[in-house]
Amino acid sequence: xxxxxxxxxxxxxxxxxxxxxxxxxxxxxxxxxxxxxxxxxxxxxxxxxxxxxxxxxxxxxxxxxxxxxxxxxxxxxxxxxxxxxxxxxxxxxxxxxxxxxxxxxxxxxxxxxxxxxxxxxxxxxxxxxxxxxxxxxxxxxxxxxxxxxxxxxxxxxxxxxxxxxxxxxxxxxxxxx
Numbered sequence: 564x565x566x567x568x569x570x571x572x573x574x575x576x577x578x579x580x581x582x583x584x585x586x587x588x589x590x591x592x593x594x595x596x597x598x599x600x601x602x603x604x605x606x607x608x609x610x611x612x613x614x615x616x617x618x619x620x621x622x623x624x625x626x627x628x629x630x631x632x633x634x635x636x637x638x639x640x641x642x643x644x645x646x647x648x649x650x651x652x653x654x655x656x657x658x659x660x661x662x663x664x665x666x667x668x669x670x671x672x673x674x675x676x677x678x679x680x681x682x683x684x685x686x687x688x689x690x691x692x693x694x695x696x697x698x699x700x701x702x703x704x705x706x707x708x709x710x711x712x713x714x715x716x717x718x719x720x721x722x723x724x725x726x727x728x729x730x731x732x733x734x735x736x737x738x739x740x
Contacts (some may be wrong), residue, residue, distance in 0.1 A: 588670040595683045597669050598627045598636035598649055606638070613666030618726050620664060628653070628663065635660075635687055639667070639676055641691045647671040648679045652688065652696065660688050662698035675708075681714055688737050696739060699725060699732040711735050 594595045598606060603625060610619045620628075627653050628634045641650030650665040662684070688696060699722065700707045708718075716735040725732035 581614060584591075585669040586711075588647075590678060593639050593641065593647070593671075593674075593676060593679065595637050595639055595680065597726040598638040598646075598651075599627070600626075602638060602646065603629060606649050609646055609649060609668060610664075610666055616728065618728075635684065637680060637683060637687075639671075641679060648676045648680055650684055652684050654688070654691065654693055658693055659697065660693050660698060668737065677710060678714065679711075685737075685739055694740050695736060697736045699734055700728065702731045702733060708735075710735065711737075 566616070578579060603622070603722065607622060610625070629636060631653065633654045633655065634651055636651045637649065638646045640646055644674045647668040648666065648671065651663045653705070654664055655661070662681075665677060665680060667680075685696065698716070701713060702721070712718075714737070716737045718733045719736050720734040722732045722734055
């Protein structure tokens, strides 16, 4: 039975039963660094905190992303090297990229970190001559939609029942040319 439980935990996202009490972190400075396989345990913990509704990535998914040479991954750290944000973008052969996930620790939100991460990712994509980036965002996540629109993303399609709870998403795109 222990083997089956281990296999199940490998593929199943963690769900939280009780709500987390969020106390804003003290003001600090942030630095963007590459996110590597050595950061896997830390990104798994932060991912669970960022996406408590069950749509967080599994260890298997992060393992794949971190080992895929076409995936760019970055983390935001504090001066004490604590990871407080992350982003992954996959690049395909068609000169396009897909922002697969971006997360910011709840106590560090509303400080421009997602905007900083997206600008860093877009610069890295432009350096690689990638012309387009796309992402999916929950229909109910107005704050993220506003951020993406402010940064030049356009909603191109509504995808029905995209998330595991049945919520729709908007597919958004941006030209990097």
